[in-house]
Amino acid sequence: MLKKLKVYMNLSSISDVKRSKGVSISRLTRTVARRLVPVAIISALLFTGPLPGTSFAASDVDVVDLGVVRLADALEAGEITSVEAVQQYLDRIKAYDKEINGKPGLGTIVTLNEDALAQAAELDAERASGKVRGPLHGIPVLVKDNINTADMPTSHGNQALATYQPLEDATAVKRLKDAGAIILGKTNMAEFAMFWDTVSSVHGRTYNPYDPEKNINGSSGGTGAAVAASFAAIGLGTESCGSITDVSAFTNLVGFRPTIGLGSMAGVDYNPLGDAIGPLALSVQDAAVLLDVIAGTDPKDPWTANADANKPKSYVDSLSDTSLKGARVGYVVAPFGGYDFIPGTESDATLSVVDKAVAELEAQGATVVKIPLNRSWWNTYAPADASYWATTGHEDYFVRTKAEWPAGLAALTEPFDKINFGDIIAGSPNMEKTAKEWVSWDDNQPRDPVGFPAAVDARKKFAEGVDGIFSGYQLDALAYPTVAAPPAKVHEDPAVLIDPEQVGTHCGWANYTGRPVVTVPAGFADDFPVGISLLGSKYADAELLSLAYDLQESTRNRKAPKLTPSLLAGVSSGANPEPAAMLEDIKEHWAEVQIQEAFSKGLVTGDPDRKFRPDEPITRTEFIGLLVRTLQLQSSNNGLSFTDQANIPEWAREEIAAAVHLGIVTGYEDGTFRPNQSITRAEMAILLGKAAGLAQDQRAELVFTDSDEIPEWASASVLAVTKAQLMNGRSENRFEPTAASTRAEAAVILERLLGLKSE
Numbered sequence: 207m208l209k210k211l212k213v214y215m216n217l218s219s220i221s222d223v224k225r226s227k228g229v230s231i232s233r234l235t236r237t238v239a240r241r242l243v244p245v246a247i248i249s250a251l252l253f254t255g256p257l258p259g260t261s262f263a264a265s266d267v268d269v270v271d272l273g274v275v276r277l278a279d280a281l282e283a284g285e286i287t288s289v290e291a292v293q294q295y296l297d298r299i300k301a302y303d304k305e306i307n308g309k310p311g312l313g314t315i316v317t318l319n320e321d322a323l324a325q326a327a328e329l330d331a332e333r334a335s336g337k338v339r340g341p342l343h344g345i346p347v348l349v350k351d352n353i354n355t356a357d358m359p360t361s362h363g364n365q366a367l368a369t370y371q372p373l374e375d376a377t378a379v380k381r382l383k384d385a386g387a388i389i390l391g392k393t394n395m396a397e398f399a400m401f402w403d404t405v406s407s408v409h410g411r412t413y414n415p416y417d418p419e420k421n422i423n424g425s426s427g428g429t430g431a432a433v434a435a436s437f438a439a440i441g442l443g444t445e446s447c448g449s450i451t452d453v454s455a456f457t458n459l460v461g462f463r464p465t466i467g468l469g470s471m472a473g474v475d476y477n478p479l480g481d482a483i484g485p486l487a488l489s490v491q492d493a494a495v496l497l498d499v500i501a502g503t504d505p506k507d508p509w510t511a512n513a514d515a516n517k518p519k520s521y522v523d524s525l526s527d528t529s530l531k532g533a534r535v536g537y538v539v540a541p542f543g544g545y546d547f548i549p550g551t552e553s554d555a556t557l558s559v560v561d562k563a564v565a566e567l568e569a570q571g572a573t574v575v576k577i578p579l580n581r582s583w584w585n586t587y588a589p590a591d592a593s594y595w596a597t598t599g600h601e602d603y604f605v606r607t608k609a610e611w612p613a614g615l616a617a618l619t620e621p622f623d624k625i626n627f628g629d630i631i632a633g634s635p636n637m638e639k640t641a642k643e644w645v646s647w648d649d650n651q652p653r654d655p656v657g658f659p660a661a662v663d664a665r666k667k668f669a670e671g672v673d674g675i676f677s678g679y680q681l682d683a684l685a686y687p688t689v690a691a692p693p694a695k696v697h698e699d700p701a702v703l704i705d706p707e708q709v710g711t712h713c714g715w716a717n718y719t720g721r722p723v724v725t726v727p728a729g730f731a732d733d734f735p736v737g738i739s740l741l742g743s744k745y746a747d748a749e750l751l752s753l754a755y756d757l758q759e760s761t762r763n764r765k766a767p768k769l770t771p772s773l774l775a776g777v778s779s780g781a782n783p784e785p786a787a788m789l790e791d792i793k794e795h796w797a798e799v800q801i802q803e804a805f806s807k808g809l810v811t812g813d814p815d816r817k818f819r820p821d822e823p824i825t826r827t828e829f830i831g832l833l834v835r836t837l838q839l840q841s842s843n844n845g846l847s848f849t850d851q852a853n854i855p856e857w858a859r860e861e862i863a864a865a866v867h868l869g870i871v872t873g874y875e876d877g878t879f880r881p882n883q884s885i886t887r888a889e890m891a892i893l894l895g896k897a898a899g900l901a902q903d904q905r906a907e908l909v910f911t912d913s914d915e916i917p918e919w920a921s922a923s924v925l926a927v928t929k930a931q932l933m934n935g936r937s938e939n940r941f942e943p944t945a946a947s948t949r950a951e952a953a954v955i956l957e958r959l960l961g962l963k964s965e
Contacts, residue, residue, distance in 0.1 A: 543714020
């Protein structure tokens with residue numbers, strides 16, 4: 207990987223990583239201050255300490271909200287091992303999954319991989335020897351419990367199937383393992399993935415880490431809660447209608463349901479009318495990494511026949527934080543696919559948050575078109591008597607899956623030589639009555655020869671209408687609230703199914719059309735997460751993820767839940783650590799107070815080992831990027847003409863171009879830019895003076911004891927920035943113009959520049 211730059215900004219949120227030609231830049235983020243919104247320091251913790259007996263991993267790198275890309279970088283840099291990462295995740299599961307403060311824990315994990323630490327050690331040894339299997343080497347992943355794993359049971363959320371053991375991994379799981387992933391465990395889900403709620407007869411209720419009294423949604427609720435609480439770096443789920451996206455919206459995650467047929471469903475219990483497999487992730491980048499691994503043609507799944515021909519070389523490489531510029535995005539508020547629902551006043555707070563996200567789409571250069579959908583359109587493409595579901599011969603899963611059956615299960619009801627839903631109902635005394643009723647409809651029933659084709663036709667008709675919207679308005683994507691209603695509340699008896707009370711889903715837009723959809727955190731309404739979805743065109747998954755990435759980078763709405771704070775000593779809740787605890791090496795530093803202030807506003811953060819390294823130099827690329835973003839200068843697409851511009855990281859070129867275009871920075875006389883060279887204090891003075899628009903008085907005299915060492919070309923700028931109190935002299939009233947500027951100085955100057963800007 208490319209040499210990592212040393213300035214971290216916004217470490218509390220998702221890493222700014224953009225991969226180009228297989229390299230990773232993770233130490234300089236590219237978006238702090240398009241919006242200079244202070245990052246609030248958490249004032250109180252809901253958890254007073256780890257559970258007794260919790261064993262802590264040795265590394266200082268905290269896995270809270272770390273995700274895939276940043277963990278991969280830390281593993282590569284030797285800042286943490288896979289064993290240490292796995293141990294941290296196991297510690298967090300132990301601390302928060304069964305009990306929190308005397309109340310039920312999150313209830314996410316059905317089965318843990320007993321060999322996870324041994325597998326991590328093996329992967330660490332391979333890395334040390336120079337072997338890396340793939341982009342997920344040593345990364346812990348959690349998998350929904352309807353996806354087959356040969357080394358752990360697959361319960362489908364059902365009590366009778368608690369020990370149902372497939373003999374082969376699902377194709378997606380095999381691809382994860384081939385890429386180096388550690389399958390840490392299996393997550394709770396709604397019984398047979400049937401509900402917008404996550405309560406099962408095998409494991410009970412999964413609680414939302416943002417508010418345990420409110421719905422986690424479903425059916426991939428165990429995966430969503432676990433990823434949100436940093437029980438693993440990422441999770442794999444499945445979706446018929448909202449099971450990935452609605453859950454992700456309620457857990458402040460990125461959820462991606464790919465184009466139908468892009469990822470193999472072989473080894474998964476799925477509905478052949480339109481299920482998909484996809485990631486629940488902390489960032490769009492993380493989701494793209496997982497999609498790079500699982501997408502592709504699989505001979506075991508005929509649906510994927512066209513996948514290889516329609517996927518890019520890399521979904522990660524396709525991400526751009528300027529992709530919204532010039533894009534056309536439609537916007538509708540039209541819940542469809544769930545219970546009938548027309549938004550009323552109860553949705554005002556949710557829709558207000560989504561409206562702000564839509565405004566951000568426009569702010570990033572997209573044209574947003576509000577799509578009118580009149581009754582005539584609905585009557586034509588989604589008439590009230592249309593049926594989108596039918597009996598599918600669901601029990602066929604047990605026929606086609608090689609597995610060890612739970613002892614005696616098949617003998618509970620006729621026929622006695624195979625598993626059917628009658629057996630499952632009889633063997634599941636904890637099964638909720640609605641779940642029993644729904645699965646009984648499929649007991650010993652083949653695919654409905656009339657209803658199934660009718661459902662396919664109804665879906666084709668709706669898809670035709672959506673195609674017309676995209677072509678008629680020339681859309682790149684269609685935006686809508688992922689869930690246009692507040693979360694349902696958990697009953698006093700947690701076993702009560704709240705699915706009928708959870709309304710507002712838009713899941714039919716993707717499920718009935720086969721189009722890809724991604725949900726991105728839009729913000730919070732009444733302290734509860736809200737998501738905005740972008741629906742794309744079939745097999746335009748890369749373009750859709752890139753639009754979502756641009757929105758994510760301009761908003762940064764991901765926040766770790768306060769209920770499950772860090773277990774590392776001295777670190778506060780989740781993604782917003784207290785500066786004094788997070789930045790271990792600034793105590794008693796001359797700039798400690800200023801660095802803490804800059805940190806609290808999200809302007810700077812520390813390295814993964816919780817150190818700031820205040821006295822290390824800052825490069826020209828790093829400082830110019832900080833300057834452009836702090837002043838919210840418009841990025842530029844103008845080309846650069848430096849002789850060494852190939853050395854300028856791709857992600858930094860637009861910012862440097864903006865600074866060049868505005869006359870803030872120029873190259874050297876030999877035509878070079880020298881992007882990785884430390885910036886001197888004299889150079890910093892010039893950049894600050896120009897960027898802040900400070901008047902420069904050539905007649906005034908400098909008062910530093912080394913004024914004669916300040917180059918004539920820099921003297922007026924030095925005077926201007928010192929008069930504006932952006933920069934001072936160093937010890938003994940020396941300015942030291944040729945000395946390298948440090949990270950501490952940059953943090954102090956950014957803080958002062960913000961103060962000057964606000965004045």
